[in-house]
Amino acid sequence: MTTPQPQPGILDIAPYKGGESKIAGTEKVIKLSSNEGAFGPSPxxxxxxxxxxxxxxxxxxxxxxxxxxxxxxxxxxxxxxxxxxxxxxxxxxxxxxxxxxxxxxxxxxxxxxxxxxxxxxxxxxxxxxxxxxxxxxxxxxxxxxxxxxxxxxxxxxxxxxxxxxxxxxxxxxxxxxxxxxxxxxxxxxxxxxxxxxxxxxxxxxxxxxxxxxxxxxxxxxxxxxxxxxxxxxxxxxxxxxxxxxxxxxxxxxxxxxxxxxxxxxxTAFTDMCRAHNDEWLKRTQDALRQLGLFVPDGVGNFVLVRFKDVATAEAADEHLKSNGIIARRVAGYGLPDCLRITIGKADEMEAVIAALRDFMGADT
Ligand SMILES: Cc1ncc(COP(=O)(O)O)c(C=O)c1O
CATH class of the missing domain: 3.40.640.10 (Type I PLP-dependent aspartate aminotransferase-like (Major domain))
Known part of the structure; x- marks a missing residue:
């Protein structure tokens, strides 16, 4: 029996997977997985x-x-x-x-x-x-x-x-x-x-x-x-x-x-968002680089962080999750040793930096 078939090539598409939004057993998460604006919509x-x-x-x-x-x-x-x-x-x-x-x-x-x-x-x-x-x-x-x-x-x-x-x-x-x-x-x-x-x-x-x-x-x-x-x-x-x-x-x-x-x-709202991103993009890039991590000179509302290998990136992701933070695995982009982290609010970024500092075993 034949069944309806899609056009050639359609089934070869790897379906797009959006950023995760839940951590099992954690009610309040810090979702930094989809590059959404840190402050949500304007009132x-x-x-x-x-x-x-x-x-x-x-x-x-x-x-x-x-x-x-x-x-x-x-x-x-x-x-x-x-x-x-x-x-x-x-x-x-x-x-x-x-x-x-x-x-x-x-x-x-x-x-x-x-x-x-x-x-x-x-x-x-x-x-x-x-x-x-x-x-x-x-x-x-x-x-x-x-x-x-x-x-x-x-x-x-x-x-x-x-x-x-x-x-x-x-x-x-x-x-x-x-x-x-x-x-x-x-x-x-x-x-x-x-x-x-x-x-x-x-x-x-x-x-x-x-x-x-x-x-x-x-x-x-x-x-x-x-x-x-x-x-x-x-x-x-x-x-x-x-x-x-x-x-x-x-x-x-x-x-x-x-x-x-x-x-x-x-524009007052977007000006506020832009100023916040300016500050926290740089602060986050600087802080993660100080931990010895490679962070390219990105100019968006997110940082890409490269770890020494795939296993370390996976472990870092798990460590962030155990702190209630959802980052984005980017293996689908050919970057399995990296995580992408959206710039969130100030307290959220402080939590990210503290968690990665802890993960990398830094003293301060
Ligand atoms: C580079 C780039 N282009 C386009 C999009 C799609 O955005 P949207 O369809 O929400 O406008 C995204 C979303 O993450 C993106 O990162």
């Missing part, structure tokens, strides 16, 4: 969600004119070149669905964000990874991996889980080395957190002047709306015209649109 966003509930029987306006206008206004963009998604994951998916199929290749860096490979395979395409150098995307290696079949190139800037980024010059060199028919997607999910780094770019300027560059952003990190599912992207008109054909007509819910607009406008 203004919560109020907007309450308002949204009153009209939840109405379909959303799928074009989300108010939110797109607000984003366009702040950054000086054309609203017609902005497309929203149910998280930036959906935009990554739509790009793969629309631009690749069997025989096509989707290129990204060795430790790049997992969804690029998953979305590529879901569209029947082949994921291709280019080696990194010192846990950072390498432009030469990416360009060397381009073939006649390459259609999309994804770069997370900064990347999850490494936190490292390509400079504006490096990104320009990558774009200049790609054929005009290859779409370069700069995934700037953590751009809101990058401060005091003049060489950094979120890719927005590059999109303005090119026909083959897209920048994606999310409301899941600093805006604290991961559960609402909201992301956006800035792209050439022609790409927007394509995505608006494959996009579900109501892909972004009324609560997501209303909470997103309120969160976007609450």
């Amino acid at each position: 203004a966003a919560v109020k907007a969600l309450e308002q949204a509930a009153l009209n939840i029987h109405r379909y959303p306006d799928g074009h989300a004119p108010d939110l797109r206008a607000a984003i366009a206004g702040r950054y000086g963009l054309e609203p017609s070149r902005i497309v929203l998604g149910a998280g930036s994951d959906e935009i990554i998916n739509m790009l793969c669905q629309a631009y690749v199929g069997p025989g096509d290749e989707v290129l990204y860096s060795e430790h790049g964000f997992l969804m690029y490979g998953i979305s590529a395979m879901a569209a029947g395409a082949t994921p291709v990874k280019a080696p990194e150098t010192d846990l950072k995307a390498d432009v030469d290696n990416l360009l060397a991996a381009v073939t006649d079949n390459t259609r999309l190139v994804f770069i997370a800037n900064p990347n999850n889980p490494t936190g490292t980024f390509l400079t504006a010059d490096e990104l320009a060199r990558l774009r200049d080395g790609l054929r005009d028919d290859i779409l370069l997607i700069v995934d700037a999910a953590y751009a809101e957190y990058v401060t005091g780094t003049p060489t950094y770019t979120d890719g927005m300027d590059m999109v303005r002047g090119a026909d083959n560059v897209v920048m994606t952003r999310t409301f899941s990190k600093m805006y604290g709306l991961g559960g609402a599912r909201l992301g956006w992207a800035y792209m050439p008109e022609a790409v927007a015209a394509v995505l608006n054909r494959v996009r579900g007509p109501f892909n972004v819910s009324v609560p997501a649109q209303m909470a997103g607009l309120a969160a976007f406008n609450d």
